[in-house]
Amino acid sequence: MPExxxxxxxxxxFVVAVLAEMIWARLRAPEAYEPMDTLVSLAFGLGxxxxxxxxxxxxxxxxxxxxxxxxxxxxxEWWAVWWAWPLCFVLDDLKYYWVHRAGHRIRWMWAAHxxxxxxxxxxxxxxxxxxxxGPFTFGLLFAxxxxxxxxxxxxIAIVGGFNLIYQFWIHTEAIxxxxxxxxxxxxxxxxxxxxxxxxxxxxxxNYAGVFITWDKMFGTFEAxxxxxKIRYGIVKQLGSFNLLWSVFHEWIGMLxxxxxxxxxxxLSYLLRExxxxxxxxxxxxxxxxxxxxxxxxxxxxxxxxxVAPGNPIAxxxxxx
Numbered sequence: 001m002p003e004x005x006x007x008x009x010x011x012x013x014f015v016v017a018v019l020a021e022m023i024w025a026r027l028r029a030p031e032a033y034e035p036m037d038t039l040v041s042l043a044f045g046l047g048x049x050x051x052x053x054x055x056x057x058x059x060x061x062x063x064x065x066x067x068x069x070x071x072x073x074x075x076x077e078w079w080a081v082w083w084a085w086p087l088c089f090v091l092d093d094l095k096y097y098w099v100h101r102a103g104h105r106i107r108w109m110w111a112a113h114x115x116x117x118x119x120x121x122x123x124x125x126x127x128x129x130x131x132x133x134g135p136f137t138f139g140l141l142f143a144x145x146x147x148x149x150x151x152x153x154x155x156i157a158i159v160g161g162f163n164l165i166y167q168f169w170i171h172t173e174a175i176x177x178x179x180x181x182x183x184x185x186x187x188x189x190x191x192x193x194x195x196x197x198x199x200x201x202x203x204x205x206n207y208a209g210v211f212i213t214w215d216k217m218f219g220t221f222e223a224x225x226x227x228x229k230i231r232y233g234i235v236k237q238l239g240s241f242n243l244l245w246s247v248f249h250e251w252i253g254m255l256x257x258x259x260x261x262x263x264x265x266x267l268s269y270l271l272r273e274x275x276x277x278x279x280x281x282x283x284x285x286x287x288x289x290x291x292x293x294x295x296x297x298x299x300x301x302x303x304x305x306x307v308a309p310g311n312p313i314a315x316x317x318x319x320x
Contacts, residue, residue, distance in 0.1 A: 025123065039135070051131075069147055084155065085155070097208055100208075107272060112136065116129045122172070143156055176190065185207040191208065191221075194206045199231055
């Protein structure tokens with residue numbers, strides 16, 4: 001089977017969709033696009049394409065090697081096994097949910113994924129804010145179970161491409177709600193706006209790629225509310241359109257924390273959730289949410305006590 005990359009064919013559609021949304025924004029929501037922000041998003045997209053070209057071959061090589069140890073064999077003409085394609089698509093989306101969730105809950109992985117959340121605007125160009133440094137987080141290892149089950153690496157790459165294409169259109173405010181049956185099963189602009197929000201209610205929710213059912217199954221779903229305006233970006237906003245700072249700021253912050261931390265806490269600054277600090281001087285997304293719930297007087301909310309910043313580690317990069 002020849003190599004096929006669905007995203008390459010989708011690029012012209014992406015461009016047309018962005019232009020159409022820009023026209024809509026000019027007429028209905030001028031604040032939806034900011035020229036410098038959009039330019040940074042486009043630069044992110046270009047850089048991630050280059051990074052993918054540089055590291056994609058290495059990942060494919062590793063997967064081909066792992067494929068030799070598969071438990072099940074779909075045969076030499078694996079691409080002709082029709083039922084394997086939808087099964088692979090669903091399982092790959094489940095894999096995406098968990099790698100995406102890890103990208104928010106493990107700071108080392110967040111250092112790469114934060115790029116996608118760094119814009120304070122939410123439009124189709126935001127979807128292009130893809131990581132340059134993702135290969136260094138080894139998130140690709142989440143695909144190994146699929147490979148060992150017998151799905152060919154090229155099959156996984158193709159369904160993953162369609163997964164990425166699906167996620168493009170949900171980065172918009174132009175669509176408010178889809179039909180109720182669609183919202184119940186699929187990821188939609190409404191669900192994904194929640195994921196990009198910094199409101200305490202919405203932090204670290206709706207990790208889904210295509211099927212929102214994963215969030216409902218694993219307790220991370222939050223519906224968008226019409227009575228609460230969404231604030232986009234990250235908890236500690238960048239405040240800059242500098243491209244290199246946008247790409248590497250969390251890596252710099254994380255390495256600085258590791259350097260300054262006592263020896264017994266260094267690994268925690270790498271592997272624990274963003275916003276964690278050994279002295280309690282910062283807040284994780286869970287702490288921010290609980291503090292907000294306590295202020296709202298919600299039942300079961302526990303007060304969160306934060307230590308006032310008073311050391312060189314306090315005040316760096318917080319959770320988002």
